[in-house]
Amino acid sequence: MKKIFTTILVLASLQSFAQNPAPARPQIRPIALTGGTIHVGNGQVINNGTIVFDKGVITAVGDATTPFDRNNTDVYTLAGKHLYPGLISPASTVGLKEVASVKATVDDSEIGVLNSNVRALIAYNTDSEVIPTIRNNGVLITQAMPSGGTISGSSSIMHTDGWNWEDAVLKADDGLWLNWPSYLSREFNMEDFSAGLKKNDKRNEAIAVLKATFADAKAYSEFSSADPMNLKLEAMRGLFTGARNLYIRAGYGKDIVEAIKFAREMGVKKPVIVGGDEAYRVVDFLKENNIPVILSEGHRLPSRQDEDVDMPYKLPGILQKAGILVSLSYPDEWWRTRNLPFLAGTAAGFGIVDREEALKLITANSAKIMGIDNLVGTLEKGKQATLFVSKGDALDMRTNVVEMAFIQGRNVNLDDKHKRLYEKYQEKYGHKRPLAERK
Template identity: 50%
Template sequence: MKLWIQLQPKRSFILAATFLLTLARAQAQVPTPGDPQEQAIIVLGGTVHIGNGEVIENGAVAFENGEITMVGSASEAQNMDLSGYEQIQAEGKHIYPGFILPDTDLGLVEIGAVRATVDNEEEGSLNPNVRSIISYNTDSELIPTFRFNGILSAQIVPEGGMIPGTSSIVQLDAWNWEDAAVVMDDAMHMNWPGRFRTEFDYSTYTIKRVANERYPEQVQKLKDLFEDAVAYHALEDNKTVNLKLDALQNLFNGNKALHIHAEEAGEIAEAVIFAKEQGVERVVVVGGYEAYLVADLLKEHNVPVIVDNVHRLPVREENDVNLPYKLPNMLKEAGLKVSLAYRIGMNSRSRNLPFLAGTAAAYGLGKEEALKMITANTAEILGIDDILGTLEQGKHATLFVSAGDALDMRTNQVEHAFIQGRKVKLDAMQQRLFEKYKEKYSQSE
């Protein structure tokens, strides 16, 4: 009894703390996902950006049961029977397909400094059997802030090691990961080892490049894994299941893409040649800072590039200071399919994806070509262009209305957003705090 009395205060404290944490979390919940579309909706009078380079001034987009049923001019829509439609007037505004964010750990990492909220990698270097989708957290407070900029779909990618695992594509308004999934296990990811690594020199307080002595060993590990996977693939159906080798099988029949994360020209070339020699049918380069130096090789093998982070400084001293801004247009001019991502740094920065496109537009692309790099091109590279990426009849009604140019941070203001026809609540913690303290200080006056 004495021991129970001594422990009781501590136990009470733990219970109280747990209750308070639960209460705080309950108050900070993300908005409830939208209800399935019940009434047909038409957006009228806005500038419709199809996503494939086409623009319709004074256009209209109609959708029903989560699917786009009409895209055309407002005058065409006036000839329709709109009595059963909810009508949204968008004169002077812009209508876009939902932006698609590739290569992100959104929903896998909440607060980088809090280990309990980080679930983006597994132990070990070769983990092809890891699936990011089962760790995707639909209650992340970051997700609503991405929707504010028109990002309505994302490719959730694991990290760590040479093969961190398999990504999945999700829509950003769901109760759980099963509901969120648009395409499960769309691509295998490989971090190609570099011949060089950076090292900080404390004697001079500079960063220097040193040779990666483990490079041959690391490449050999990848070769051994893929050769084992090919041999495993050739076995009869009654073989003993090997989860790691089994996860690689769809690379050899084209059902799954291999996304190779590499920056330097030599790494990109070696990685692409390696993948093709191993029989991988669909290859995508992610990062690709020096992809323009091996553009001919990439074009020869029909390899698209997902450019990570246009908003950065040049990597090499001899580079043009504006090279990162010009890179998307340089690759496009070289005949490559190009998409944009924003993986470097905190994942919350990825919400600025449309403004990367805006910068690329200003450095040679033009707005509609830049828009394609976060809509149609991304959908094609990820293999979801039959349902997302453009405003076309039969595709998912995943779109938004902005008061101004969505690629310009000064005018991007999302007023309406829909994911598979569902109305998305454009609300988050920041808005709730604004209302809370506005009420507090208005009362104090």
Template identity: 45%
Template sequence: MRITYIFIFVFICSLGTGLAQQTPAPKQNNTISIVGATAHIGNGQVIENSILTFEEGKITAIGASGDVDPSGEIINAEGKHLYPGFIAANATLGLVEISAVRATDDEDEIGTMLPHIRSLIAYNAESKLIESMRPNGVLMGQIVPRGGRISGTSSIMQFDAWNWEDAVVKEDDALHINWPGSFSRGRWWAGEDPGIKPNEEYQQHLRGLTEFFNSSRAYLGGDRKIKNLPYLAMESVFDGDKKVFVHVDGEREIQDVIQFKKDQNLDELVIVGGYEAHKISDQLKENNISVLVTRAHSTPDNEDDDYDLPYKLAKLLHNEGVLVGLQSSGSMERMNTRNLPFYAGTTVAYGMDKEEALSLITSNVAKILGIDEFAGSLEEGKDATLFISEGDALDMRGNILDKAFIQGRELSLKSHQTELYERYKEKYESQSE
């Protein structure tokens, strides 16, 4: 019996080790210089044969060889490429582990107007999915709740932490609104006629949203004797401390969002999705509205759209002077977030300059999220969140990471996927001998 108990104990311990994420890296305790790499700054600049030095988690120097002297531990990256860490905007990483297991799903709460719901405290830093982002260079993300008309408040996390307190780099950065559609599709399973038809409740939904904003302002300007958490959560929106991200695709709807921004006197508003944003790009630029475009690896929504519209949408908006970033929401979005660099690579195949495409997942996204003071590019004074790749990181063939750092801490690039790769690689290599 004693042997049985010992076996069970060892099995449980080994199971916990197999399921847990790797131990987060310790703080940087020595100066490190990366020498000889082609440095892609993230803002359109490239430095050949570069030297980048960082200490205590911050970049202290970067320049071409001869302009900067290396110090501390030297990492020889000759013939390789150096990039800022990629940033996954509008992600649900850490909120859902297995979609079919309800206990692991924290992305959606019951209700309609939920500005007080915070993704921050639901974030699971030990998610296996988060661990699998890092080997592709995705090192940070904006973690966003889903559901409701107002789904809640996002926060921005780095992907090497013990818990959400360690992971957060910007707390409660934005409020997220799911804008209603002016058209609806018939739900055959509910007995409705199939096909697309006008949404007769569209104006009613808009009035409800406007009434909530107006009621929140009235409450905040009153005595507040009765605590109302949704209204209290709106204070930082009205003060301008929190951005507003509106998830919307249609041309008419985006025009209504622009008017809503003016009516509600909102300083910073971001369009998420923006499938038809290119049709009114001039209005977006005029109103200083940036766009996180729909996933590049998508098919057209309408039968008369260009077949390659999702591939070139970022370029169309960029050409008109709109600040653009990429995001990966949609079917199997958590798993597909690791493909973020390849979405940027696809925009290159459809006309985008390669360094401008890189900015779609680095400096542009950092500006849109409001973290460009410390993230998004390889510049002196910013966080040493970066990685070395053997080749072009926007190409599946070249995105092979050699080393990666978050705030100067060197990461493990192993994951469940890399372990399986090594396991089956050994199997087939032994069979071919």
């Protein structure tokens, strides 16, 4: 009996060790960060800058002469450090997936084809071990995105800190997700493990179903209220008023053009292309129709054999220079979302000369696309104090060491599983160095 009791205590201690840190408490005193380099997020840089925030809202941003009440403010001197707006990860399944091979931890899709009434919001798991790991590279806001089916459901924009989804939500049900039926479909041969492309024979049928669904939703939206309420059509109402985005997953140039034409024909006010591997082929069309693009993971091989090997790296710059509102994402590999700032860093080296322009790809641009630019995305007076302090350039994996992070003014704990494992095995192999030295 004693042995069993001891075992229970050991297991309990291991379990408590593995828990994520408690969410940060609300800001109770004004905070001033002084002496650092402020990257505003709109292209502006303030050397030896000062940023002050109170009750989660930025009250002042400027140079070293910016006045504030030093007697009643907690002051942090950050000489040599860099301050950035919290990075934003659109089109993500962070918080919806944990371990791909464990079905019980995967909650990003529902059974069925037309799931417009599905909400990713209530599936967002604030206890995820992945969330603190992305927070440690400055990703403080993520868009919980549903997948599966043809119409996947609604996404919501979440903070990477909170006790539950009610605490974490920044903007609920910001848009509906549509998987556009592709002209080509991929097939995989299990015998020789080869992959190839073939014409999608079910494409026309799928588009016909979508046209009927959107026509019904359009007609339904013309009534101010419906009795009885149709939950699937009610969820689509905002598409026709501009209250919600329609995020369309499409990669091939032909699919991008047809998907946008479909959205316009159906009366959708705010379509957004997600994926966009071949967006460079339809730049003029995207510009003419004022279509934002959320690009998929850029650290990859080209989509076509005849493409430039550097095309995934250059694509953000091509679109940005053409005047298209573009953002970066990790839609499939949620656990790699921590590398989001380095996608922007790669874009800076392959087509976007100005690193501040590259920063927009994961801050201001993402906020504009998702309709939260009045709250976050840049460090400006009146916006939420969601920001972080890095030892060096946040877009460079060699120097991005996040030392402090604030979400709505709350000082967030930066512990995570990666750090705990680092400490554990440093102990085992006897090479442990003080944390201050590693920084």
